[in-house]
Amino acid sequence: MAIVELKNVAKNYGGAHGGSNAVDDFNLTTRDGEFVVLVGPSGCGKSTTMRMIAGLERNTEGEILIGGKDVSQVPPKERDIAMVFQSYALYPHMSVAENMGFSLKLKKRPAAEIRAKIDEAAQTLGIEHLLARKPRELSGGQRQRVALGRAIVRNPQVFLMDEPLSNLDAKLRVDMRAEIVKLHQRLKVTTFYVTHDQVEAMTMGERIVVMKDGRIQQIDTPLNLYDYPANRFVAGFIGNPSMNFLRARYVDGTVSGEGYRFALDDARRQAVEASGAGEVWVGLRPEHLTLASDATTAGESGHAGPNRVEGTVDVVETLGAVTMVQLRVGDATLTAQLPGHQPVAFGDTLSLTCTSDRLHLFDVESDLALGQSRASAAPATAAV
Ligand SMILES: Nc1ncnc2c1ncn2[C@@H]1O[C@H](COP(=O)(O)OP(=O)(O)O)[C@@H](O)[C@H]1O
Ligand SMILES: [Mg+2]
Structure with missing residues (x-):
């Protein structure tokens, strides 16, 4: 050794x-x-x-x-x-x-x-x-x-x-x-x-x-x-299926684009404000997307909800334990991994949500993560 x-x-x-x-x-x-x-x-x-x-x-x-x-x-x-x-x-x-x-x-x-x-x-x-x-x-x-x-x-x-x-x-x-x-x-x-x-x-x-x-x-x-x-890169490489990325506008605590809108919690909001960016990449893991209920799901921070992404179903893969759905959201393609068997069909319009604490944000210039700092970030070597 x-x-x-x-x-x-x-x-x-x-x-x-x-x-x-x-x-x-x-x-x-x-x-x-x-x-x-x-x-x-x-x-x-x-x-x-x-x-x-x-x-x-x-x-x-x-x-x-x-x-x-x-x-x-x-x-x-x-x-x-x-x-x-x-x-x-x-x-x-x-x-x-x-x-x-x-x-x-x-x-x-x-x-x-x-x-x-x-x-x-x-x-x-x-x-x-x-x-x-x-x-x-x-x-x-x-x-x-x-x-x-x-x-x-x-x-x-x-x-x-x-x-x-x-x-x-x-x-x-x-x-x-x-x-x-x-x-x-x-x-x-x-x-x-x-x-x-x-x-x-x-x-x-x-x-x-x-x-x-x-x-x-x-x-x-x-x-x-x-x-x-x-x-x-790491966000897209680690995790299967890969994280989805949507190029979003940032305005006043909210990231949005054609077909979607998410409210940021305070930490993420501060990080984006600090970067001064008007646009960000929003990263959504397929397994963190869930079917939106009719009830309004407000962002955790209390900012105006609901967090929503809406699209047209392109592909449905029924795997038994999970259902993989590919949606067209504006110009982007989004993959969602939904639990069990879902009665979803090609051409359906689907409305999904993701809680604010699971949003990943990346700078559009540098691709670096925004606002996901963690206490143990520095001593990666010592942490294990
Ligand atoms: N003997 C070599 N001579 C010149 N270039 C090499 C040689 N071995 C690897 N490379 C180049 O170095 C880079 C890294 O290769 P490598 O270490 O084999 O990557 P990986 O193992 O991650 O697939 C590649 O661009 C490859 O073409
Ligand atoms: Mg090799």
Whole structure:
């Protein structure tokens, strides 16, 4: 186990990539034994960051410390890190046991010790019965278990897992992600886990680093990312289905546009007033929209209600537990997730509401969140 620190880390591949950095100004200090997830769209710099921690790429700026030690001069082999990738990279001619024990054999550990470590890891992963098989005789899920086993036997200070579940089918992915979390709870090894899947990130990460275009957008716990996204990118990326955005006019405590109108509570009102903006992005999570009753739902702040968004139904998806409805609201499309089965049909006019305390607001220039500050915002590192 070890604390990993990245300080102003940047990577420039140079060449055809021109002057732009694949990773820029990356700052993060893990806790000892923390499970950190890096999430973001393809090409945002997740793998580059992992490869720099592993020593497979040199960072062009900044410092990386593992266990308090600057590792810039430490070759990958000596960093005491085990990596698990999307491709299992098992040796095809070796048995499962031989694959798992190979790194220890290279280190010339005694055979009895290697055997004991293999058996222990195999038991943890439930693959004892597969030890004599060759990789080609295994399913994808079993191969990935072997790859994990090979990492575990090394007893590393740090695990780096780069989209390890991407080759598995959906159901197996859900099972394996729960297993990796359990494994982490047992081994308590500092782990970096990369995924482009925000559900995986939300369910696995103690803290999540949301990245875009090589830059960290926000680092926080899953729930804080959901409740207090720092900008419109994070707001849209975290949460499924994605947050809706409406471009609204702001006048006197109210945000409105064609087909909708919401009263702001005092905190949000003050934030918008302070920004001096006459327009804002209003963010509405699909699961926070509910059918409006005829009764007036005044904003919590006591400003003139009701909070309403009205549109024409375009698509209805009946999923059993919930009904997903797509509405046309002026020029915008809005998704609402309504509970249970709703008697809604194409072409209906639907009136929805959302309480003022669930509105998200973003600056139209900077895309930064307005008025969602929280007491714990500053010490994101210390909070967990
Ligand atoms: N070896 C390389 N040489 C040049 N550019 C690279 C190399 N590896 C990655 N890149 C570029 O760096 C950026 C980040 O890539 P990567 O770290 O692989 O992203 P991710 O893992 O988030 O999908 C991308 O623009 C990618 O094209
Ligand atoms: Mg990658």
